[in-house]
Amino acid sequence: GAVVSQxxxxxxxxxxxxxxIECRSLDFQATTMFWYRQFPKxxxxxxxxxxxxxxxxxxxxxxxxxxxxxxxxLTLSTLTVTSAHPEDxxxxxxxxxxxxxxGANVLTFGAGSRLTVL
Amino acid sequence: xxxxEQNSEALNIQEGKTATLTCNYTNYSPAYLQWYRQDxxxxxxxxxLIRENEKEKRKERLKVTFDTTLKQSLFHIxxxxxxxxxxxxxxxxxxxxxxxxxxxxxxxxx
Numbered sequence: 001g002a003v004v005s006q007x008x009x010x011x012x013x014x015x016x017x018x019x020x021i022e023c024r025s026l027d028f029q030a031t032t033m034f035w036y037r038q039f040p041k042x043x044x045x046x047x048x049x050x051x052x053x054x055x056x057x058x059x060x061x062x063x064x065x066x067x068x069x070x071x072x073x074l075t076l077s078t079l080t081v082t083s084a085h086p087e088d089x090x091x092x093x094x095x096x097x098x099x100x101x102x103g104a105n106v107l108t109f110g111a112g113s114r115l116t117v118l
Numbered sequence: 119x120x121x122x123e124q125n126s127e128a129l130n131i132q133e134g135k136t137a138t139l140t141c142n143y144t145n146y147s148p149a150y151l152q153w154y155r156q157d158x159x160x161x162x163x164x165x166x167l168i169r170e171n172e173k174e175k176r177k178e179r180l181k182v183t184f185d186t187t188l189k190q191s192l193f194h195i196x197x198x199x200x201x202x203x204x205x206x207x208x209x210x211x212x213x214x215x216x217x218x219x220x221x222x223x224x225x226x227x228x
Contacts, residue, residue, distance in 0.1 A: 006161070032166070033213070041127075043207060045218040093161045105150060106209050109161030 002028050002098035006110025013084055021079045022111045023094030029074035030096035034107070035067075038091045047092075050077040082115045090101055091115075120145050120210055122219035130199055139193040139222045141208035147186040153193050155204045156221065162207055166193075172175045198226045199200035 003026040007093045011013055013019050025057050036044040048069050049057040056069035065086075068080040077096075091114050095107040125140035131227050141151070154162035168175045168184040168191065173184045181194040195202050205221040 004161075023219065041223075044218045046215060046217075049215060091159075095161070105213070106164050106167065107154075107162075107209075109163065109218060110156075112159065112161045114159070 001031045002096075002108040004094065004096050004110040006094055006113055008113055009111055010116075012118065015085050016083055018080055018082045019084055019115060021081075021092055021094075021115075023077045023079070023096070023110050025075045025096045025098075025108075028096075028098040030077075030098070031074060032069060033077040033094055034075075035069060035079050036093045036095070038093060038112075040091075044093065047079075052077075064065045075115040081115065084115070086117045089115055089117045098116045120212070120217045121210060122210060122217060124206075124208060124219040124222045126222055127220070128223040128225065133198060133200060133226055133228050135196050135226055137195040137196055137202070137226070139206050139208075139221055139224065141191040141193065143189050143210055144148060147189060148210040148212055151182075151184055151191050152209045152211055152216075153180075153182060154207045154209060154218075157204050157208060165206075167211070195224075199207075200226045200228050202226050 005024045007022050033050040035047045047062045050069045050071040050113045071077040093112040096108040121144045123142045127221050131137050152167040153165045156162040166182045168182045179196045183192045203226050205223045207221045208219045210217045
């Protein structure tokens with residue numbers, strides 16, 4: 001089945017630094033990937049929709065300059081948290097649709113990345 | 119905008135019993151409604167989807183119903199096991215994106 005690989009699974013960084021999270025579709029091509037943020041015991045909050053070869057579509061309230069998304073190929077999307085601060089600490093999860101093989105509009109999620117900003 | 123409620127934040131049941139989780143939504147009915155399982159510190163995993171013209175869907179010990187009149191989906195786990203303990207999320211497939219419910223944390227007690 002479809003597999004989405006997300007790295008790193010966890011990262012600790014100092015305030016003010018930037019952190020890049022990668023999301024790869026391993027056995028399928030994904031023209032669209034989604035980035036979510038999840039706080040403890042809360043549901044997934046969609047941050048942005050990443051489109052291959054074009055600009056990402058951000059949800060209301062999500063800062064484009066803070067959360068840079070690049071979808072340079074059909075198998076890779078990256079999320080860069082720029083100038084991270086402690087309030088950016090969260091669990092970030094990416095997902096993709098295997099549009100060609102699944103036969104349905106099903107999301108395959110990465111394992112998530114736990115970001116802790118000191 | 120669409121809002122989703124899931125019956126309770128947490129649900130405890132005894133092993134062997136049937137767990138029933140509820141998902142209610144507002145506004146228009148989606149073409150598909152999906153259920154995902156999420157374990158702590160992991161990404162969600164797809165379980166089942168049901169189309170708007172389907173009343174019921176089954177997969178092994180799992181059963182999903184979809185009532186577009188009530189704007190509700192029920193998710194059942196029969197003969198529950200401790201390994202079924204997880205958070206279960208319902209999701210509305212709105213084609214362009216998905217809207218997820220807050221989830222119900224299920225604990226199956228041995």
